[in-house]
Amino acid sequence: MTLNRADLITICNEAIMEGKDICVEITIPGQQDTEFIINLNDSIQNKLDYYCKAYDTDLVHSMNNQIKIINVKKINFSNKPNINKQEKNDKEITCWMCNKQFYINDYTERKYGELGLPYVNCCYCNEEVYIEDEEGLKINEKNLEFPKHFFKFGNGVEISEQQTENWAREALEYLMKNPDAEFTHLGSGDTVVIGLQYKDEIDIIVGKKYFEFTYDKEE
Numbered sequence: 001m002t003l004n005r006a007d008l009i010t011i012c013n014e015a016i017m018e019g020k021d022i023c024v025e026i027t028i029p030g031q032q033d034t035e036f037i038i039n040l041n042d043s044i045q046n047k048l049d050y051y052c053k054a055y056d057t058d059l060v061h062s063m064n065n066q067i068k069i070i071n072v073k074k075i076n077f078s079n080k081p082n083i084n085k086q087e088k089n090d091k092e093i094t095c096w097m098c099n100k101q102f103y104i105n106d107y108t109e110r111k112y113g114e115l116g117l118p119y120v121n122c123c124y125c126n127e128e129v130y131i132e133d134e135e136g137l138k139i140n141e142k143n144l145e146f147p148k149h150f151f152k153f154g155n156g157v158e159i160s161e162q163q164t165e166n167w168a169r170e171a172l173e174y175l176m177k178n179p180d181a182e183f184t185h186l187g188s189g190d191t192v193v194i195g196l197q198y199k200d201e202i203d204i205i206v207g208k209k210y211f212e213f214t215y216d217k218e219e
């Protein structure tokens, strides 16, 4: 069945509604291979208006009958999450920030943030929304990035100077009493206290609003 203008309009309108892009296949004079033109979702309407003006109802170019649109397909070239549900394997995502819903599928590009966990940007507010039931990216010594893959202990409870001092004393006492212990650490909220034992000295490090990355050796 050959494609006509009505089919082209139908497919383009569907693509606009579904948040998809389109790929238009046309014949080229003096060339065996056809050419594929990709129009992104935002420009489909504009291009459709042009196709309707420049091509007749059988989709033959009005200035050159060797140029003909022979096929048009909905594609997800820009890899954007979809606002409208379309495919069976689409997954519904609810944005924790704006509370709106959108859909992603296997072709939607994942980004990897804290601890290598996968997320997509919300279609509406662009906030990072983590995908809960998918495996993350395995982060190792070659692909670890700061601060991207780190968890920031900066939004936690603010720990008082008194509490921090108590932990520092506790860490020092522990390492003084246990000369074979190589290190100790205490902390909560936005604070960590790390004690390191060397041959001739003990270092007490206090970190406020610090970053941490955890590598799981089991995997």
Ligand SMILES: [Zn+2]
Residues within 6 Å of the ligand: 095, 096, 097, 098, 099, 100, 122, 123, 124, 125, 126, 127
């Ligand atoms: Zn949002």
